[in-house]
Amino acid sequence: MIEIKNNREDTQKKLSEQIYHVNQLIEKSNIEVLFYVLMETKLQEEYRQLQKLKEQQCQLRDLIQTDFTQFKQISSIRDLFVKPFNKNQINFLENVCWCSVDYLNFFILANNSSQNKINFCLDDFDPSHNKNWKQHQEKQQRGPPTYKYDYYYPRQCQGFGLKIDKFGQDKNWIKKDGNQNEWRILYHGTKHHFVTSIVQTGLKPGPGQGYQNDVGIGVYFSDRISVTQGYSTEVPIGTRKFRVAIMSRCKPQSVKQSQQMQSSNIFVVNNIQDIRPYRILLYEQA
Incomplete structure (x- = not known):
């Protein structure tokens, strides 16, 4: 079966x-x-x-x-x-702003809100020195043998190079090879409506001189980009938010820091001739 x-x-x-x-x-x-x-x-x-x-x-x-x-x-x-712009202003978008409308919008706002009614233009910038530091380490030792310091990279920033021809033919101050005339890198936080006057006429001492009795009247700096946020205002651009700082070289012998300033990573330079702004930094808020 x-x-x-x-x-x-x-x-x-x-x-x-x-x-x-x-x-x-x-x-x-x-x-x-x-x-x-x-x-x-x-x-x-x-x-x-x-x-x-x-x-x-x-x-x-x-x-x-x-x-x-x-x-x-x-x-x-x-x-x-953009539509009312002439050819030079379109070049500003393409060359200085990396074709980013948000960056362009920031600079337009800075121009329009300038307290001194001074406008910068393409001739004030050197796009070949535009830079970001996303892939860089936190810090690196810089400076000549007699003025060594820790340089903290502004890794969260986009940098826009400024023309430096007005500072003379000698470029040793801006090099990073440790020569005796190399100047120190420091950051100055500011508000967007001061940017145009800084580009045109340089940094000047402001009204807030909290350590005047210790170091005299001068321009305040920090070696950390995070510290500068306390001295800048947040600027909304579309869906993004920016803060601005000025990347400068300062004559090492002129950089002062009292004992009270050390914990805050704050420095002062008294003589504005010893300060050379060479980049605008835009820090994007998360």
């Missing part, structure tokens, strides 16, 4: 077709059922493909919607600021 049963099952398998996805045997002689199951399987596969395509379309739609929102924001800024 067992042998007869096995033979019957073998015969049934030969007369049947195994349908993928359905996991059952359909008799080959039953054409209508076989056709129906095959069609059902095909439709199920097509449905799965359609669902997958629908998900991809939804993702694409969301991506397009996001890009379109950003495009509208950028277009509104371009309509507001």
Whole structure:
């Protein structure tokens, strides 16, 4: 009986077709059922493909919607600021601002809010010295043998190079090879409406002279970009927020720091002739 049963099952398998996805045997002689199951399987596969395509379309739609929102924001800024520009101002966007409308918008705001009504232009900048420090280490020892110091990189900043020809032909002060005339790197936090006057006429002592009795009247600096945030204001540009600092070289012999200033990482330079601003730094708030 067992042998007869096995033979019957073998015969049934030969007369049947195994349908993928359905996991059952359909008799080959039953054409209508076989056709129906095959069609059902095909439709199920097509449905799965359609669902997958629908998900991809939804993702694409969301991506397009996001890009379109950003495009509208950028277009509104371009309509507001870029269209009235002449060729030189368009060059400012392309060369100084790395084609970033947000950076351009910041400089326009700085120009428009300048208390001295002094406007800077492309000629004030040296785009070849634009820089960021994202891949740099935290600090490096710099300076000549007699004035060694720790230089803390402004890793969170975008730097915009300024022209330095007005400081003379000798460029030893700005080098980083440890020569005897190399000047120290320090940061000065400021408000955006002071940027244009600083670019045009340099840094000058402000009204806040908290350590005047210790070190005299002068321009305040820090060797840490984080400290400068306490002396700058947050500037909203579109969906981003920036603070500004001035990257300067200071004559080492003129840099002062009292004992009370050490814990705050604050320095003072009394003589403005011993200060040379050479980069604008934009720090983006998270």
